[in-house]
Amino acid sequence: xxxxxxxxxxxxxxxxxxxxxxxxxxxxxxxxxxxxxxxxxxxxxxxxxxxxxxxxxxxxxxxxxxxxxxxxxxxxxxxxxxxxxxxxxxxxxxxxxxxxxxxxxxxxxxxxxxxxxxxxxxxxxxxxxxxxxxxxxxxxxxxxxxxxxxxxxxx
Amino acid sequence: xxxxxxxxxxxxxxxxxxxxxxxxxxxxxxxxxxxxxxxxxxxxxxxxxxxxxxxxxxxxxxxxxxxx
Numbered sequence: 001x002x003x004x005x006x007x008x009x010x011x012x013x014x015x016x017x018x019x020x021x022x023x024x025x026x027x028x029x030x031x032x033x034x035x036x037x038x039x040x041x042x043x044x045x046x047x048x049x050x051x052x053x054x055x056x057x058x059x060x061x062x063x064x065x066x067x068x069x070x071x072x073x074x075x076x077x078x079x080x081x082x083x084x085x086x087x088x089x090x091x092x093x094x095x096x097x098x099x100x101x102x103x104x105x106x107x108x109x110x111x112x113x114x115x116x117x118x119x120x121x122x123x124x125x126x127x128x129x130x131x132x133x134x135x136x137x138x139x140x141x142x143x144x145x146x147x148x149x150x151x152x153x154x155x
Numbered sequence: 156x157x158x159x160x161x162x163x164x165x166x167x168x169x170x171x172x173x174x175x176x177x178x179x180x181x182x183x184x185x186x187x188x189x190x191x192x193x194x195x196x197x198x199x200x201x202x203x204x205x206x207x208x209x210x211x212x213x214x215x216x217x218x219x220x221x222x223x
Contacts, residue, residue, distance in 0.1 A: 040176070041177070042177050077175075077177050077178070078176070081175050081178075084173050084175065120158060121157040122157040122158075122162060122163055122171065123171070124172065125170060125171045126171070126172040126173075127172065127174070128174060129174055129178050129181075132172060132174075132201070135170050135171075136170075136197075138170045139169075139170040139199055140199055142170060144168055145169055145197060145199070145204060146169060146170045146171075146196065147166060147169035147170070147171045147172070147194065147195075147221070148172050148173075148182075148189065148195045148196070149171070149172070149173045149174070149192075150179045150182060150192060151175050151179065152179075152191070152192055153176045153177070
């Protein structure tokens with residue numbers, strides 16, 4: 001019991017990565033007008049609504065109105081996918097954001113920041129199908145199996 | 156359910172991956188129709204070893220599933 005309490009305490013106090021932006025999914029009209037790819041009714045991308053002053057996104061040059069299409073190999077079809085990516089990334093990690101700004105697409109290097117992890121629930125370590133191969137490799141190293149949570153995207 | 160201490164403890168023996176809709180649809184179709192929302196345990200060959208669909212009672216059942 002003591003070990004469990006300690007483990008949960010350590011987990012709740014763990015550091016997590018931080019991106020420092022607020023975003024939303026494009027509307028159907030915006031997605032169509034911007035020519036964003038569609039997957040099962042959802043348009044690709046997250047429209048940046050605001051960036052935290054001096055936060056990781058701002059330091060990388062991301063701006064309000066940018067559309068973040070992808071973080072590393074993870075294509076973003078919802079805010080939840082963006083949140084999952086950041087939640088499973090390491091604080092300080094350098095990631096590549098594929099961003100649509102006006103008519104251009106460019107890769108932007110972002111150094112993720114750090115925040116205190118608030119969750120006291122199951123902590124996912126990898127996110128999205130693009131990270132499955134890495135998860136399998138990790139499972140081989142740990143000699144264990146892979147637990148997949150398959151969920152909706154509400155945002 | 157995912158905040159239940161027994162579930163948290165049991166989950167830690169696995170490598171843990173979250174996959175959302177719309178990617179979840181293809182993933183489910185490719186992996187023995189894992190329920191959405193739901194959970195599955197994959198072997199290292201990526202084949203579905205077991206799957207779990209949350210119901211009304213859930214947390215205790217899910218912990219038992221993970222401990223198998």
